[in-house]
Amino acid sequence: MKPDRVVVLGCGPAGAAAAITLAARGISPVVIDPRPSVEWEPGEGLPAAATPLLRKLGVWPAFQASGHLRSSGFLSCWGSDEPAFRPALLDPRGPSWQLDRAAFNGILRDAAGTPLTRRVNDVRRHGPGWMIDRLEADFLIDATGRAGALARLLGVPRRVDSRLVGMVALLPDPSPAEAASIVEAARDGWWYASRVPGDRLVVALFTDASVARDISPDRWMSLLESTAHAGPRAGSGFPPPKIRTVAAGSSALSQCAGPGWVAVGDAACAHDPLSSRGLHDALSEGIAAAEAVALGDPSAIDAYAARTAAEYRAYLDDLAWYYRQETRFPDSAFWKGRSGQV
Ligand SMILES: Cc1cc2nc3c(=O)[nH]c(=O)nc-3n(C[C@H](O)[C@H](O)[C@H](O)COP(=O)(O)OP(=O)(O)OC[C@H]3O[C@@H](n4cnc5c(N)ncnc54)[C@H](O)[C@@H]3O)c2cc1C
Secondary structure, three states, X not given: OOOOOEEEEOOOHHHHHHHHHXXXXXXXXXXXXXXXXXXXXXXXXXXXXXXXXXXXXXXXXXXXXXXXXXXXXXXXXXOOOOOEXXXXXXXXXXXXXXXXXXXXXXXXXXXXXXXXOOOOOOEEEEOOEEEEOOEEEOEEEEOOHHHOHHHHHHOXXXXXXXXXXXXXXXXXXXXXXXXXXXXXXXXXXXXXXXXXXXXXXXXXXXXXXXXXXXXXXXXXXXXXXXXXXXXXXXXXXXXXXXXXXXXOOOEEEOOOEEOOEEEOHHXXXXXXXXXXXXXXXXXXXXHHHHHHHHHOOHHHHHHHHHHHHHHHHHHHHHHHHXXXXXXXXXXXXXXXXHXXXX
């Protein structure tokens, strides 16, 4: 039976996509998120494959008007000292983008409706439905990102496949017209550098959590200076950056749906940023799960969950292959941490 009262926990890309899709199918969900806006800039790229999803959600005109930058592609130094350029401009779906993440979330939130600003800490069964922080609900959607807050409250285990973290700094961009993003492998992990709107440059070292523990801001700077591409892109003379260390590894719920609930986006499966698929999958899963919920057919939700789990397994195989192509990693502390040897 089609549920009347749906609560969406989390209003990032996945939760907003779910809420917009439900509303288009005649269900007005309650959306809950404790954060009124995004607190930091990860410097994310949005692939062209996300364009049809933004159109489907009705936010494409707002997206185009909100100052995201077109990416010219990736300069990648991986598996070889020779950099390779992978252009982003010859994609029939259009360009890929370097996002202003706060603006991106803002567009989606405007379309989804203002969320209740609170953190959900209590969920229990209430007859055939749920009682969630004094709200009655027939169905719950967990879109709380890597926190997986609902799944945690329900005791659903999460499988952790890597403890990758990003050590991320936001710098003034010395060359804001430079539209290529850089991916550069090093012994301690891999570097990412990309412009973001506002003449800013995100520079990040992705490494294992066990390695990051011993990397002070000074060490981060000297590692950056030893790179062939990311360091020169960042330039010199900027003040000591604030470095934020954030989880960025692969992990997934042991099941991403159960009776009366479903998980979407990072709450269901979180991806290594090397795959550039986190935001795309957050949008596509938010849409697909909400379509299944609106059908009121449990087998549609089971099919969503089975598809999401299968895609995650295929992603892990692809990612492992990709990491094996880089000859600098074996025997490094990064590799030992990645393969659970520390
Ligand atoms: C350093 C870094 C770089 C990345 N680069 C890229 C990239 O280049 N391209 C790409 O596609 N992806 C990238 N990603 C991944 C991308 O950021 C995520 O996949 C995406 O944000 C997932 O969206 P989401 O809506 O599932 O979760 P989130 O964006 O994390 O949103 C979750 C929401 O849930 C809310 N919430 C949390 N707890 C609760 C609670 N208890 N109750 C209610 N609400 C709650 C939060 O406030 C938040 O608004 C990167 C990630 C990192 C860490």
